[in-house]
Amino acid sequence: MASSATNSVLEACGVGKQFGGVSALKDVSLQVRRGEVLAVVGENGAGKSTLMKILAGVIQPSEGSLQVDGGHVTFSSVEQALLMGVALIHQELNLAPNLDIGANIFLGREPSRFGLISKRKIAAEATQLLASLGLDVSPYARLDSLSIGRQQLVEIAKALSINARVLIMDEPTSSLSQQEANRLYDVIRQLKDRDVGIVYISHRLQEVVDLADRVVVLRDGEFVGELEQTQIDRDRIVRMMVGRDVSQFYQRTPHPPGNTAIVARRLRTAAFPREQLDFSVRAGEIVGVAGLVGAGRTELLTTLFGVTPAVGGSLTIAGQELTPRNPAEAIRAGVVLAPEDRRSTGLMLTLSVERNLSLASLRNKLNVYGFIRGRGESELCRQTMDQLEIKSAHPRWPVRWLSGGNQQKVVLGKWLATQPSVLLLDEPTRGIDIGSKSEIYRLMHELAGQGVAIVFASSDMEEILGLSDRVLVMHQGRMAGEVEREQLSEELILQMAIGHGSQKPVEPAAS
Amino acid sequence: MRSHRFNPLNSIEGSKILGISCLLLAIGIYTTLSTDRFLLAGNLENIVHRTALFGILSIGAAFVIITGGIDLSIGSVVCLTGVLLPYLLTQCQWPIAAALAAVGGLSIAVGAFHGIMITKLRLQPFVVTLCGLLLYRGVARGITSDQSQGFGTAFKGLRTLATGHMRLFSGDDFNFRLPATALILIVVALAAMVILNKTVFGRYLLAIGSNPEAAKYSGINVDRATVAAYILCSTLAGLGGVLFVLDINAAQPSDFGNFYELYAIAAAVLGGCSLRGGEGNIAGVVVGAAVMVVLSNAINLVHPQYQNIEFAIIGGVILAGVTADALIRRILKGY
Numbered sequence: 001m002a003s004s005a006t007n008s009v010l011e012a013c014g015v016g017k018q019f020g021g022v023s024a025l026k027d028v029s030l031q032v033r034r035g036e037v038l039a040v041v042g043e044n045g046a047g048k049s050t051l052m053k054i055l056a057g058v059i060q061p062s063e064g065s066l067q068v069d070g071g072h073v074t075f076s077s078v079e080q081a082l083l084m085g086v087a088l089i090h091q092e093l094n095l096a097p098n099l100d101i102g103a104n105i106f107l108g109r110e111p112s113r114f115g116l117i118s119k120r121k122i123a124a125e126a127t128q129l130l131a132s133l134g135l136d137v138s139p140y141a142r143l144d145s146l147s148i149g150r151q152q153l154v155e156i157a158k159a160l161s162i163n164a165r166v167l168i169m170d171e172p173t174s175s176l177s178q179q180e181a182n183r184l185y186d187v188i189r190q191l192k193d194r195d196v197g198i199v200y201i202s203h204r205l206q207e208v209v210d211l212a213d214r215v216v217v218l219r220d221g222e223f224v225g226e227l228e229q230t231q232i233d234r235d236r237i238v239r240m241m242v243g244r245d246v247s248q249f250y251q252r253t254p255h256p257p258g259n260t261a262i263v264a265r266r267l268r269t270a271a272f273p274r275e276q277l278d279f280s281v282r283a284g285e286i287v288g289v290a291g292l293v294g295a296g297r298t299e300l301l302t303t304l305f306g307v308t309p310a311v312g313g314s315l316t317i318a319g320q321e322l323t324p325r326n327p328a329e330a331i332r333a334g335v336v337l338a339p340e341d342r343r344s345t346g347l348m349l350t351l352s353v354e355r356n357l358s359l360a361s362l363r364n365k366l367n368v369y370g371f372i373r374g375r376g377e378s379e380l381c382r383q384t385m386d387q388l389e390i391k392s393a394h395p396r397w398p399v400r401w402l403s404g405g406n407q408q409k410v411v412l413g414k415w416l417a418t419q420p421s422v423l424l425l426d427e428p429t430r431g432i433d434i435g436s437k438s439e440i441y442r443l444m445h446e447l448a449g450q451g452v453a454i455v456f457a458s459s460d461m462e463e464i465l466g467l468s469d470r471v472l473v474m475h476q477g478r479m480a481g482e483v484e485r486e487q488l489s490e491e492l493i494l495q496m497a498i499g500h501g502s503q504k505p506v507e508p509a510a511s
Numbered sequence: 512m513r514s515h516r517f518n519p520l521n522s523i524e525g526s527k528i529l530g531i532s533c534l535l536l537a538i539g540i541y542t543t544l545s546t547d548r549f550l551l552a553g554n555l556e557n558i559v560h561r562t563a564l565f566g567i568l569s570i571g572a573a574f575v576i577i578t579g580g581i582d583l584s585i586g587s588v589v590c591l592t593g594v595l596l597p598y599l600l601t602q603c604q605w606p607i608a609a610a611l612a613a614v615g616g617l618s619i620a621v622g623a624f625h626g627i628m629i630t631k632l633r634l635q636p637f638v639v640t641l642c643g644l645l646l647y648r649g650v651a652r653g654i655t656s657d658q659s660q661g662f663g664t665a666f667k668g669l670r671t672l673a674t675g676h677m678r679l680f681s682g683d684d685f686n687f688r689l690p691a692t693a694l695i696l697i698v699v700a701l702a703a704m705v706i707l708n709k710t711v712f713g714r715y716l717l718a719i720g721s722n723p724e725a726a727k728y729s730g731i732n733v734d735r736a737t738v739a740a741y742i743l744c745s746t747l748a749g750l751g752g753v754l755f756v757l758d759i760n761a762a763q764p765s766d767f768g769n770f771y772e773l774y775a776i777a778a779a780v781l782g783g784c785s786l787r788g789g790e791g792n793i794a795g796v797v798v799g800a801a802v803m804v805v806l807s808n809a810i811n812l813v814h815p816q817y818q819n820i821e822f823a824i825i826g827g828v829i830l831a832g833v834t835a836d837a838l839i840r841r842i843l844k845g846y
Contacts, residue, residue: 307728328730337728345728348721350789359718360729362711370710414729 007033008070009197010055010086010166015064016221017050024050025221027064032166032197037188039200039212043241043461043494047221048201052168055199056088057081087159088168093151095143095158102126102139105158129157133187149180156187167191168199173207174294185211203292205234205498217241234500242490257469258283261318261453262304262335262422268312271299272477276313279472279479281453283421286444288468289457290493296477297457298340301424304455305337306330318421331360334421338411338428340457346411349400353390354381356399356410361417384413389439405436412443423447425456429463441467461490475499526840527783528795534781534832535802542809549812552687556676558804559689563696564754566800568771569778570703571747573796574740576779577707579720579788580629580636582741584643585748585775588621589768591647592752597660597762607669611753618749619742621647626738644772652764661761673757692754696797699747704793716740720788748775777829778803802832 010032017025025047032038042048053059055066057075066073068084075081078088095104102122103110111121126139135153143151152172159167169188173181188198188211202208208215215232217224217240224240227233263280277300281287289297302308304315306324315323317333324330327337339345348356358366358377366376381395388409393402399410408428415423428444429437444467448454458464464471465488473481473496481496542549568585575582592614599610621643628639662670672695676688707713715736718726727733751771756762782799784791806828810821817824 305728326730326732327728328732331730339728344722345724348718348725348789350721350785351717355714355717359714359731362714363730367711370712371705372709372711372714374709 009034009068011067011070012051012055013065013067015051015054015061015066017054017059018062023221025054025061028218028221028223029064030216030223030226032199034165034197035192035195036213037192037198037200037211039202039208039215040218041202041205041208041215041237041241042218042224046218046241048218049170050221051218052088052170052199052201055081055166056086056168058088082162082164085163085165086168087162087164087166088170089152089155089159089172090170093148093155095151095155097144097151098142100140100142101130101137101146101154104143104154105129105139105161107158109162125161126157129161130154132160133157133190134183147180149176149183152176152180152184153187156191164196166197166199168201170201171203171293172200173202173204181207203498205237205500208232208237209234238491238494238498242494257285258451259319260316261285262455263316264304264313265316266313267303267310267315267323269296269299269303269477270308270311272296273311275476275478277479279482281422281455283451283453284448286448286454286456286467286469288464288471289455289474290461290464290471291457291474291480291497293459294476295474295497297474298426299477300474301337301426301455301457302339304330304422304424305335307337328363331418331420332364334419335424336360336415336418336420336422337424338408338415338426340426340430342407342411347399347407350398352396353385353393353399353402353410354378354395357381357384357395357413357417360414364418380417384417387416388413388443403432403436405432405439408432408436408440412440416447420452422453422455425454427458427460428456429458429460461493464493465490473497527836528792528798530836530839531781531783531795531798531802531832535798535805538802538805538809538828542805542813545809545813549809554808554812556688556690558801558808559693560758561804561808562797562801563690563692564751564758565771565774565778565804566696566797567699567747567754568751568775569782569796569800570699570793571744571751572772572775573779573782573784573791573793574703574707574716575636575744576776576784576786577716577720577788577791578737578740579723580737580740581640581776581786582625582643582744582748583637583640583772584621584625584647585744585751585772586768586770587644587647587651587772588618588745588748589752589755589771590762590764591621591651592618592749593756593762593767594651594655594660594764596753596756597662598655600666601660601662607666614749614753615746618746618752621749622742622745623738625745626741629741630734630737648764651767655764657764659761659763660756662757663760666757670757670760673754692758695750695754699750700793700797707791707793712736712739717789717791720790722789774800774803777825781829781832 008031012028012030014027014029015025016023016027028051040048040051054061057078057080060076066075073084096107105126106122110117112118123139130137130139133153133156135150137146143154146154172184176184191198200211209232212232213229215227215237217237219241227236259282260280261283264277266276266278268276289300291297299308303310306326306329309325310323314321317335322329322333324333324335343349354377358380361380362372366373366380385395390406390409390413393406399407402410428440444454468488469485471483471488471493472479473483473493475497476499480499483492548554572582572585596610596614599605599613600607625639625643628634629636671691673692675691678688707716715726715731718729718731719733719736723733752768778799779791779796780786781802782795784796803825806825807821810817810824
């Protein structure tokens, strides 16, 4: 690789990053060369985003160093990285939707005259930049009048306005339509011709194969390998992404499934109204829902729970046809959801542990003519805290004082107190420590043993493989496949998740 | 790790009530030492009476603030019911029951209107009730052609609701009589405490104020509970307006109830309601209302020459109290 060193514009040498003792990235080296597209691939949690943030100065590496044009640099902020010509285009765009396009491009660097912003100068330069990207819009238009794809081009224009030589794109096509994505590919090719180096992160292997000049594969925060253009091939990439032993962290106790607990027939979610979902889950079964970010897993769960009611199709819960229009209906039918983001949708952080635990049981269990049964409430709280081993917490403490693991247990406890028949979990162990993780796994098995049907969505492949009796794989809002435990393999799931598995519609499983 | 024992000072409600009570006590001691007129029975009766009236408004405000909302229209609702009641009784000659039902129904309708605008149309509570503030006073002035409304010498019986007293002590030198309004406040406050602390509805209000999204995810009908909170607030404002006019016997539509929403909100916040929602207790709010009344009384008695800057003094004392509360909390808890 020494031969191409002269060509390298940005280089990472042995960078690593620890978050609170946990390694997110270990000893990764890579080079970004002038006028090439370097694709960085890996599963969720492989360390791609951490690496990108280090390259763009969002976070600082715990070890290793960066070089620009062969000279050592330290980026202590995004501004410094920008100054050296390294710009990051975030998955969620970093723009001000309420300002006009020109203002967004020059935000923080407004050309001014006597301290007043020169709108005319901004407009002239912005128009030129936008035209060079093939975007024919007025710089005076409000940003939010543009589609997401066009907003992204504005962000690219912003990067070009500071003469960025390296453009880091994090999942740029994840929220684009096919046409918008095609236009972005054109822009990327054009940028290559202008000698801009592009770091491209994507889950969509097809576009990696089409666009990339080189591919770097990460796994578990480590560098796995690098493919030159002639070696790039989808199967090879997948093999490099996987290739890991599934740990023995998941203790399984077999639990025979019972009657059908929930059946979806031609269920259509509000997020993907054109896709029909068919599946069923039996009592005592643990079903994993796998898929890439944005595949529609969360949307499936929130539809089952009635947060975003289904736009079509039907659900049968415990033999009764019921498609919940709000969470209250779902809860009454025994379907509950521990949501993905527990702080924003799962917990009342300022309320006490006890009040959080009892909240969902007040209406159906803990009241007499609308008055709360105080003794029943504290009894329920004590039982739940014992059952879930919510340690080191007082029932009267506000939940925000608890650790992430205990907070998640409070969310679970709130639902267990309602004695659900179907438990939906969205990313049940995201961001919690290993000890709480294994306790939550244990709890899931225990509940399944008691006949609760469990459906959990997870981006953690180990978790999917380790816990599931059956896996539903989603891709762009549809069921890409269904895999029984015996056939489970990481490679198969990944193939389906990126849209290359069995394409045939899945029959609803008979009970 | 924190200590496992439960410390009442760590309980947000407990410490807030303690803090506001200390403030009330401090102002009371200061005034007692400064003038011997403060502890006269007549003055105390007046303080209790005014605390009762403002306490009723403040409890209403508290319900809305606990859900994370705000009601700026309280003063104008006071004005609307305050001028409409004498207007309907004297000018329109309505029977008492019909007039009371009309102003009561109107108050409920106002609250329902606010709640529906806020939940169904997703308008901001500040905007909706600010418009209400302008709207209802305008309506009150329009209906009455901006003429002062009162009962004259009639309706003595009805007015006893607000002017009556109950003799508690009848000694020679101390003759305290409990105002009827205090009894009404006690009933309202007890009911409010039960609703907030002992019912599912009250718990839902706290949950909604703490995190409306998570409340929705817990199966709570957020919209319905929120509308109910606004109805409670406007109904208590309407009740307050009726009691104020029965007491004073003259309501000038252009200034009757002016700024009362601010007194009510200040009392609720002093009493431990967080404007972020999810926190609050009724006892604290009543003490908060008493602080406002006693403070105003102290200025009248001790420093009558400063009456024209009464607002500035009240504002300054509240700000000092809230600042002290925040600083002490930060020192005790380390955040």
